[in-house]
Amino acid sequence: MTNSFGAVLYANNVARVASFYEAVADLHVAEADTSWVRLRSPSADFELVVHGIPAHIAASIHIATPPDIREDTPIKLVLPARSLTLARDAADRLGGAVFPDARAWSQAGFLHCDGYDPEGNVFQLRVLTR
Secondary structure (H helix, E strand, O other): OOOOEEEEEEEOOHHHHHHHHHHHOOOEEEEEOOOEEEEEOOOOOEEEEEEEOOHHHHOOOOOOOOOOOEOOOOOOEEEEOOOHHHHHHHHHHOOOEEOOHHHOEEEOOEEEEEEEOOOOEEEEEEEEOO
16 A cells, blocks of 8 residues: 545535546545545545535535535645546536636646535646646
């Protein structure tokens, strides 16, 4: 096993949010249980754990359609993607979005673009351009 880094994201609908990141960020399911899913990058150096919000708390959370974008949180996931176009198509199909190319920017050898998942969590994708 190699050293890896990762993040934990809490979700009302674990299966839906995990499926979203699996498709948008080229991750795959490494392990799952009834209340969480561990996603892993192809190189196994990054893991995203999507963990269920406890039922008594989740019952008080309403997720709109489309979701209200939670831009006022102090943290944002940054995830790799092979292509913004492919990620955008997958996000649209799965209840979130990757913002249009007009909102993307280049920096440090990457093309960056923000988006949001089906529960409104903001994330950033980056595509290697070098």
